[in-house]
Amino acid sequence: MVERLADADSGVRSAALNGIASEIRSATTSMTSVPKPLKFLRAHFDVLSKIFESWPPSPDRLKLADVLSVLAITMHKEGERQSLHFKLQGTVDDVGTWGHEYIRNLAGEIGGEYEARREAGASTQDLMALVAQIVPYHMSHNAEPEAVDLLLEVEQLDRLEEQVDEKNTARTCLYLASCCSYLPEADDMAVLRTAYRIYMRMHKYFDALRIALKMNDRELVEQTVAACEEPLEKKQLGYLLGRHGVVLDFEDGSAAVQDDTLREELKAITSNTTLSELYLSLARDLDVMEAKTPDEVYKMHLVEGRTPTGPVVDSARQNLASTFVNAFVNAGFGQDKLMTAVPEGEGSDAVHWIFKNKDHGKLSATASLGMITMWDVGGGLPQVDKYLYSKDSHVVAGALLAVGLVNCGVQDECDPAYALLYESVDKKDDPTVRIGAIMGLGLAYAGTQKEEVQELLAPLVTDADVSIEVAGFAALSLGLVFPSTCHAESVEAILQALMMRSESELAEPFAKYLCLGLALLFLGKQDAVEATLEVAKTLNERISRYAQVTLETAAYAGTGDVLKVQHLLALCGEHIEVEEGSEWKAAHQGPAVIGIALIAMAEDLGAAMAHRALEHLLQYGEAAVRRSVPLALALLNVSKPSMTAMDALSRLSHDHDTEVAQNALIALGIIGAGTNNARLAGMLRGLSSYYYKEPTLLFLVRLAQGLVHMGKGLLTLSPYHTDGQLVSGTALAGLLIVLHACLDMKATIGGKHHAMLYFLTPAMKPRMLMTVDEEGKLLPVPVRVGQAVDVVAQAGRPKTVTGFQTHTTPVLLSVGERAELGTQKYIPLSSVLEGIVILKPNPDYVEVHE
Known part of the structure; x- marks a missing residue:
């Protein structure tokens, strides 16, 4: 047949050509080997090419070009793109007849050719004609991901929508949503927008809402809810909004609902007012209503040998640990055996227990009542109320914080939290009460974007006469109330404070919370942070690098951006000479380590690579870097006690550097939070007897034990939900505050600000x-x-x-x-x-x- 192609008679040539084409098409073979006709024809490729060149333009010449295009799959050298070269000279309308492998090869060459032509500024019109053929073929032959890849390479993703139907919507959108983690900035949002439009066209409103929340686009969220007309479906959307912590106005605006009863039901669902009932019915169903005491969590009778005895144990510390453990274990159950057990009266258990603690311990003890009655606004506030009138300022501060904890994640129609808290924010003579009220406001309105809170707290941030401690907490609360919003007034207030404060104030640990509060406002907003980053570079050198790293890591949280991770690894690898008094020079390395985990946590591959990078940092890093590694491990494995993370943290919990050991203990609590993991519980019991002479470390072991049994195993701290596709900004913000607090354990959780542990509440979900x-x-x-x-x-x-x-x-x-x-x-x-x-x-x- 190859010889006959050179024949003078056009009829013979045609017959030979048709014979070759049908031989190639009908050659069936296994997936792994090259078909026989192609193997035979390889030797004749150059002959066929010459014959092709010698023929005048005719239908036969187009057919021969097609045959050569198919042959070139097995012939071509790297980068030559011969298959495409011949295809463009052949017929363009019968791509599908040559089979799947041919089309995949052609699509790959189109991608390369498009890139080359775009750089040269040449036309790509002829390539687009081929793309228009290939994409429908892929979409109708279960190769949706390949169609998406091709359209991404030739920057024509908009064409995808025409090709989607009932059958391939799910696969196409699943691929679009999951490949966004691996695409560069701008492309990732384009992919999600396409998925959103496809879902909306197919009336899959739940999935469309998921994508809108993933993009963090409030307008699209409102549009989706407004477009959904079926009342039951609308309620299901309400449950998703409630879980994600998004508050919509159903009275007016684009998401308004005309039907009064439906509107009230939707309000109740999205504001989580039924969460407490549902959670308790879950507890009844699983038969875990019985309140647990801290001793039942510690299980001291199982610890062999060194049980703490005699005066070694600091009793106030021990009581404080029991306070937290009691709060975590009975969180949301509304009853326990320390605070709510006995009918109220002067000699009641609760009052007795609160005064078993010293100073700031009383604050945490009173606040624990808020966590025990979490989400139950009607039942919790009356129990907290009486402590608001105590003569002891620590008890009052604790009660104000408890008000915030009861309302955390729940919007009540009467809005009691603001009414109870706003006056105490201005108590100039008592910073403790002020901080209690500020933290209470931040927790009660976490993620709600309530403007009144901003009007109340922004002046505290900017006022130079207010102590840096109070200003730091006010900035954190602003970050919690407006996460991922780039809220202009709050950003201005915090930047102004960072510029005005003196160098000695910026050296305090609480100045860092101004940076963290600012960073939370840009959580996951990517390049929206650029302008603020430039301002951060002009700040005082004591705080400038810390602010830059915290801002950048928060802005790219969960994006998996490889370049940012490389930049952070470079920061962690710096060897900074630190003398007495100049520790601030290395202060930015802590947030950089946490930042690696924060950016890589969204997808499994990035998380696995981050694990390896952290192992290297442990071996080669300076002290400031090593101390932060346990916290980064905790962030990568929130409520997910994987063997690798447990073993690594178990090793670090015996580290010779006390701060590494302290952070490893807290991290063990976070990775096991709410899982009741038996191996982890056994590990912590062993650590409690190992550290029985060291009050601070023992205190942290107890906290970790409380976290592992959090909510008797019914709660999680993981900010990811809905199959791990969505990250809740408020939950992540709460976790980040606690992890950043651990960077300076002496001043916060190990010192007098242990109440910062309550910032975990926004992340606590059934x-x-x-x-x-x-x-x-x-x-x-x-x-x-x-x-x-x-x-x-x-x-x-x-x-x-x-x-x-x-x-x-x-x-x-x-x-x-x-x-x-x-x-x-x-x-x-x-x-x-x-x-x-x-x-x-x-x-x-x-x-x-x-």
């Missing part, structure tokens, strides 16, 4: 899956719970969970677990089974009687 019917009543159904499997771009319909067990709802979900409905009797209104899911009866379901 780790449950609850199914409810259309009225919102509990509806027990079977579900399969197992390890989540990554099914992005996998062929067919792969299983999404592995190693599952079947339970009846409500059930607990750990980090990295996923649930599937185990019955076809109901249809869930949420594509992700997590939190509270509304089920409606499946109209097509037919019950089969055995």
Whole structure:
């Protein structure tokens, strides 16, 4: 046939050419080997090329170009793009007939050619004609990810929307949403916008809302809620908004709801007013209502040998530890055995227990009542109220903080928190009460963007007569109330304060909270931070680098930006000579280490690489770097006690540098928070007997024990939810405040500001899956719970969970677990089974009687 192509008779040439084409097309072979006809024709490639050049333009010449294009797959040298070269001279309309492998090769060459032509400024019109052929082929042959990749390479992502239909929406959007972590800035948002538009076109409002929240775009969130007309679906969106901590105005604005009863129901759902009831019904279902005492958590009878005895233990410290453990373990249950057990009266347990603590201990003890009655505004405030009129200022400060804790994550219609707290913010003569009220406001309105709070706190930040301590806490509260908003007035106030304060004030530990409060305002906002970064470079040298690192790491939180991580690793690798009194020169290295974890935590690959980088920092880093490594490990594994993290922290908890050991202890608590992990609990019991002579370390061991058993195992601190796709800004902000506080343990948690531990509250959420019917009543159904499997771009319909067990709802979900409905009797209104899911009866379901 190859010889006949050189024949003078055009009919013979045509027959030979058709014969070659049909031989190539009909050659079936295994996926791994080259088809026989192509192997045979390789030797004749140059001959065929010459014949092609010699032919005048004709339909046969176009056909031969196609054949050469297919042959070039097995022939071409790197970078030559011959397959594409011949294809552009052949017919453009029959790409699909040559098979899948050919198309993949062609798509790869188009990407390279497009890049080269764009740099040279040449036209790409002919390439686009081919793309218009290839994309529909991919979309209709289960190769959606390849279609997306090609369109990304030729910058034509908008064309994707026309090709999507019912069948391939889920796979396409799943790929779009998951590849955004690996794309450079600007492209990542473009990909998410495309996914959002596709979901909206397909009326998949729950998924569209997920993408809008992932983009952190308030306008799109309102649009999505407004576009959804089905009342039940709207309620499901409300549950997602409530979990994420987004407050919408259903009275007016684009998300307004006309139907009065629906509006009230939506308000109740998004403001989490039913959260306390649902949480307690979960506890009843799992039979864990019985209050636990700190001693039941410590399990001292299991510790062999060195049990703390005699005067070695600092009793005030021990009581303080018990206060926190009691608060964490009974969080949200509304009852415990230290604070709420006995009917109130002068000799009641609560008053007695509060006064077993010294000074600032009384503050934390009173505030613990707020955590125990968390989310239950009606039941919690009356219990806290009586301490607001105490003569002891520490008790009053604790009660003000308790008011914030009760309201944390819940918006009550009466809005009692502001009314109770705003007067105490201006108590000039008593800084303790002021700080209690400021922290209370920050926690009560975390993530709500309430302007009144800003008007109240901004003057405290800018007023040079206010102590730097109070100003620092005011900045933190502003960061908590307006996370990820770039709120202009708050940014100005904090920058002004950083410029006005004297050098001696900026050297105090609390000046760093001004930087952190500022950074929280830019959480995850990427390049929106640039202008503020430039201002940070002009600040006093004592605080400038600290401010820059904190701002940059917060702005790129969860983006997986490799260049930023490299920059931070370079900062951590610097060897800074630190003498007595000049510790501030290395102060920026702590936030840089935490920043590596903060940027890499969003996806598994980045997290695994960050783990390795942190191991290296432990070996080669300076003291300031090593001290922060446990905190970075904690951030990478929040409420996820993986073996590697546990072993690394267990090793560090015996470190010769006390500060490394202290941070490792807190980190053990954070990675096990709310998991009841038995191995971790055993490890901590061992550490309690190891450190029985050192009050501060023993105190931290106790805290970690309390965190591991947090909410009796019903709560999580993980800021990620909805299958790990969304990160809650308020939860992450709360975690970051506590981790930054640990950078200066002496001044904060190990000193008199241990109440900063309560900043974990915005991250505390029930780790449950609850199914409810259309009225919102509990509806027990079977579900399969197992390890989540990554099914992005996998062929067919792969299983999404592995190693599952079947339970009846409500059930607990750990980090990295996923649930599937185990019955076809109901249809869930949420594509992700997590939190509270509304089920409606499946109209097509037919019950089969055995």
